[in-house]
Each structure stands twice: as structure tokens, then as C-alpha cells.
Amino acid sequence: MSGRILIVDTVPTNRIVLKVKMQNAQFSVDACASRIEAEAIIATNRPDLIMINLADAGEDRHEFCAALRDDPQTAAIGIIALGVADTSRARFAALDAGADDVLPRPISDTLLLARIRSLLRVRSTSQELFLRDSTSRALGFEEAKTSFANAANIALLTPNDAVDPALCTILQNGLRLPVRQFTTHSVLKKSAVTPVPDLFVINCGETEQTAASLFGLVSDLRSRIETRQSTVLVVLPQNAPALAAMFLDLGADDVAIRTASADEITLRAKALIRRKLLHDKLRDTVRDGLHAAVTDPLTGLYNRRYVEPHLARMAAQSCNAGRELAVMMLDIDHFKGINDQYGHAAGDRVLVQLAQRLQNNLRAIDLVARMGGEEFLVAMPRTTTAQARGAADRLRQLVNDHPFDLGPDLPEVRVSVSVGVAVSGHNGIEPFNLEVICSRADTALYAAKSAGRNQVAMSRTAA
Incomplete structure (x- = not known):
């Protein structure tokens, strides 16, 4: 990383x-x-x-x-x-x-x-959540609150049927919140813990062998849709750095030793709860405040209204970090022919499926938007020219690999896209100019179309 x-x-x-x-x-x-x-x-x-x-x-x-x-x-x-x-x-x-x-x-x-x-x-x-939140505020939506009225849900997990009164007391007294206790086995059962905890505290017991047996639990919590946003604090036996490293790599948010003071365990738990609730607030802002105003109703992608302020913030972050920002313009080749031959409903299905393919094959930090008609924009921060070229060709091939379903009683069709790519902020030296980089990407897209379509063209200054 x-x-x-x-x-x-x-x-x-x-x-x-x-x-x-x-x-x-x-x-x-x-x-x-x-x-x-x-x-x-x-x-x-x-x-x-x-x-x-x-x-x-x-x-x-x-x-x-x-x-x-x-x-x-x-x-x-x-x-x-x-x-x-x-x-x-x-x-x-x-x-x-x-x-x-x-x-x-x-x-x-x-x-x-x-x-x-x-x-x-x-x-x-x-960064991603704050970036989305700052964009929503620029568009006039209410800023996410950072004071949390709702009490957090805490679950203490133990590897056997025995309760852990000492750790439970530490958490309840320090957090001033009720703590529910479960065995690790019961949590592995689907929907065994409701409501879903904001914080899982996993007590690994007194031995390294017991702790190692819980690797799968942390991995499972991270992989489930219901619990992947929950935070996880693992309490380990003393002098077990290899175990601590493994739990962190499997997705635990923090680790503490069993002999740590009550104040330290409480402080670590409070920090995780604060972060979880803040992230929840930011996600709510994006989901509820922006959805109707800044998304394309057909594809569910962000629309042109969202792109300008969000792309400006992406550029500012990339500039501050001294990294490049790649912008791609993608256009479906001969899209009018699909509409003319099979109808606009079939064309809409192509747009929806293309949007899904793009979203499923890019990073969370990347921006995917429908700019109108059959044109899409992809913005990738911290992406070099070589990486942008590779990503653009990968997306182009992704469109070609599988035909598109046009609906009942209609044949599947092969679709191709042309892609224009521009990269700004080379080596942290070249200044960012959003109008220029988007214009360069558009020019590169036109070059890809003129060269025969179904290919990637790089802006000359990015090649």
C-alpha cells in the first residue's frame, strides 16, 4: 500500500x-x-x-x-x-x-x-468520506454533525461460554454504555447480533493458541455486509506482536494487551466509537442528501452537477500530496445505431450495464459519472500516466469481453468504447487546471474516435 x-x-x-x-x-x-x-x-x-x-x-x-x-x-x-x-x-x-x-x-x-x-x-x-461530504456542502446540503446523540452499541465477544466480568466492567464504566456479551461461536451465526454493534471488543483469552483460533472471526466480521462497517478492538495476551500484526492485517481496527489499564482500553474504545459514528454520519449525508440531486436516475452514477465541485476537491488533494490526477472520457461507439435498431429501452439497458461494469472495476476513491448521453467520466487520483493508460485499456477490454443484454426477445450485442485520457500534476510540478485537463481528455477521446474507435488515446502532454 x-x-x-x-x-x-x-x-x-x-x-x-x-x-x-x-x-x-x-x-x-x-x-x-x-x-x-x-x-x-x-x-x-x-x-x-x-x-x-x-x-x-x-x-x-x-x-x-x-x-x-x-x-x-x-x-x-x-x-x-x-x-x-x-x-x-x-x-x-x-x-x-x-x-x-x-x-x-x-x-x-x-x-x-x-x-x-x-x-x-x-x-x-x-479521506473519501470527507471528500464526499465537502462536495455535498458545496452543493448546498447540510453539513454532517459531529456530535452524536444516539448511544453506541457495544458487543464483547469471548471464545467460550464463560463471561468476562472484569473486561465488561471496564467497558461499561469507562464508556457509560451497556455492553452485550456473546460467545465467538454465536456471532458466527448469521444475524446473531442485532442491532449490529458499532464496536466489537474481542477478548482473545490468556493464551496465544486461543487468540490464533479467532483469526477467522475478525475476517468474517470484515467480510459480512452487516458488520463490515463496525469497528473491532482485539484484546490480546501480553508480548504477542506477531498475533497483533495478523489481527490488524485481517481487519481489526485496534489491538490492546489484556494487562493494559482500564483508562487505556476505554480510550481506545472511545476513539473507535467516535470514528465509527462520524463515518456513519458522513455516509448518511452522501446517501440521503445527495442522491436525488446529483445522481443520474438511469444509471445511478453521479451526474455532471456533482462532477465539477468533487473533481475540484480531488485535484486539490492530489496537488497537496504532490500526486497526479488522471481523467478519462469514455464514449460508446455507434450508440445511436443501437437506439435506432433496437429502441431506446435497449439503449438504456446498455447504459445501465456499462455503468455497473465501470463501478465494479474501479477503486472506491475513483469518481465515475455519466456526463450525458453515452459519455462517461472517470477520475482517478494518485494515478500515474502509465497506470492511467493501463486502467483505460482494462476498462475498454472489460466492455468488449461480454455482450450486453438488450432485454426479452432481443439478441445480445457487442459494444465497444473509445477512451480519451489526460493526466495532470506530473511529479507534483505541473499545476492543476480542471478546465484544461477535461478539455485534454475530450480531445484525446476525439482522437480515439477518429483513429477508428474501440481504442485508448492519451493526451499528447500525458503520453
Whole structure:
């Protein structure tokens, strides 16, 4: 998973070792010694995740973490605290200051990389939801509220029939919410837990063998439609970094050791609940506020009204990150012939099926829209010219691979598309101009049509 990481540590050896490890893991890395340097880097080359040595004596790094969390521009950046003493008090102080996790030295490389992957997944989801929300507000819809009136649903899962009164008491007292207890076996039964919890707390027991037997539970919760948006906190035996890494990679949102203080477990649980409820609010805004106004009623894709403000925000994010933005224009070849020969209802079925194929084969962060008639737009942030060319040809082939169903008593037909591609923001240097990049994509589309259709053409400046 690509991402940009900032390392803040006054010890040169620490910076060098961590930077090499992160680069070997294919991350883009900046490293610095002081808060002033870090703030300058954040302002010009905003990272996706920051690793901070909280043990540096020269600066108040806890205050720095808190400041990052309080600033709306940096609040969604993942923070991993390093160099912290392996005590309940030190871990709580770091988490309370705003760190997402605390990894005392010596650091397990396996756990560190798993934690980074987990936080980058969360950041990607948060970015997408905030991006959609900011677009809805630009279109005049109500901003999502961040104060939550509804109580969260908490479920404590144990690997056997025995209740866990100690952990249950910690959660109930700390969260001031009722906690329902279930066995892990019962939760694997479909619809066994209703209403669906906002937070699953999985107590893995006292042994690593018991914990390892619950890998499938986390994977199952993540794969189910009903529970995939729920957050998951796994409570593990002490000194089990490999288990913690595996649970994070399987989809757990956070892990804690069984001997952690009540305050630490409560703090981690509260953070997950806050994030879950905020994401729910943002999803509701997109689903309810925007659907009728900014979607095409035939295909369900976003329409032209949505594209302009959302594409502007995609461009701004890509520019801030120093990454490219690819824009594709796709047009169905000889679409008028389908309407003339088989009727407009058949043509509508082609448009619907094409929209489904595009949606099912692109990332969640990508924008797919119907611009009108038989023309579609795809925008892909953080996509290089080579990646855009490959994606465009893959989508073109996807249309060709299977015929389209025109409806009862009508034959299936083969359909092709022409694609024009433009990429802006090369290497973070070329400035973004939405009108220019869309015009370049349109020009490339015209070139693909003129060259015989059923092919991809790249804008000359992107080739």
C-alpha cells in the first residue's frame, strides 16, 4: 500500500534506520529532527502518517500530537508514537495526546508495518468520506454533525461460554454504555447480533493458541455486509506482536494487551466509537442528501452537477500530496445505431450495464459519472500516466469481453468504447487546471474516435 510517511526524531540513527525500513516497504519518506521542520514538511508535502519519538527531551512532543489532532487540516493524519516507556501510564499519555498507537522500543517490524497498513486504510476511507461530504456542502446540503446523540452499541465477544466480568466492567464504566456479551461461536451465526454493534471488543483469552483460533472471526466480521462497517478492538495476551500484526492485517481496527489499564482500553474504545459514528454520519449525508440531486436516475452514477465541485476537491488533494490526477472520457461507439435498431429501452439497458461494469472495476476513491448521453467520466487520483493508460485499456477490454443484454426477445450485442485520457500534476510540478485537463481528455477521446474507435488515446502532454 503506497503512502507518505514523516519521521520525527532527534536521534539521527533512529531516523536513518526507520527511513530505510519504510523505503524498503515502498513508502515515500521524509525525516526530520524538530517540530519546526516537521511543520514545514507538513505544510508543503502533507504526509499520510507521522511517526514521532515522544521520548525526545528537547521538545514537548505530546503537545505536538495534540496540536496535530486539533487542526482540521491534520486531524485525519495517522500518528504512531515511538520511544515511549512500556508502561500503562506512558501509553495512556501518548494515546490521550492524540496518537493512534504506541509502539515502545524495541519495535517489532512486523507489527509496525501492520499498524501502518491499518492506519492508511482508515485514512483512505476517511479521506473519501470527507471528500464526499465537502462536495455535498458545496452543493448546498447540510453539513454532517459531529456530535452524536444516539448511544453506541457495544458487543464483547469471548471464545467460550464463560463471561468476562472484569473486561465488561471496564467497558461499561469507562464508556457509560451497556455492553452485550456473546460467545465467538454465536456471532458466527448469521444475524446473531442485532442491532449490529458499532464496536466489537474481542477478548482473545490468556493464551496465544486461543487468540490464533479467532483469526477467522475478525475476517468474517470484515467480510459480512452487516458488520463490515463496525469497528473491532482485539484484546490480546501480553508480548504477542506477531498475533497483533495478523489481527490488524485481517481487519481489526485496534489491538490492546489484556494487562493494559482500564483508562487505556476505554480510550481506545472511545476513539473507535467516535470514528465509527462520524463515518456513519458522513455516509448518511452522501446517501440521503445527495442522491436525488446529483445522481443520474438511469444509471445511478453521479451526474455532471456533482462532477465539477468533487473533481475540484480531488485535484486539490492530489496537488497537496504532490500526486497526479488522471481523467478519462469514455464514449460508446455507434450508440445511436443501437437506439435506432433496437429502441431506446435497449439503449438504456446498455447504459445501465456499462455503468455497473465501470463501478465494479474501479477503486472506491475513483469518481465515475455519466456526463450525458453515452459519455462517461472517470477520475482517478494518485494515478500515474502509465497506470492511467493501463486502467483505460482494462476498462475498454472489460466492455468488449461480454455482450450486453438488450432485454426479452432481443439478441445480445457487442459494444465497444473509445477512451480519451489526460493526466495532470506530473511529479507534483505541473499545476492543476480542471478546465484544461477535461478539455485534454475530450480531445484525446476525439482522437480515439477518429483513429477508428474501440481504442485508448492519451493526451499528447500525458503520453
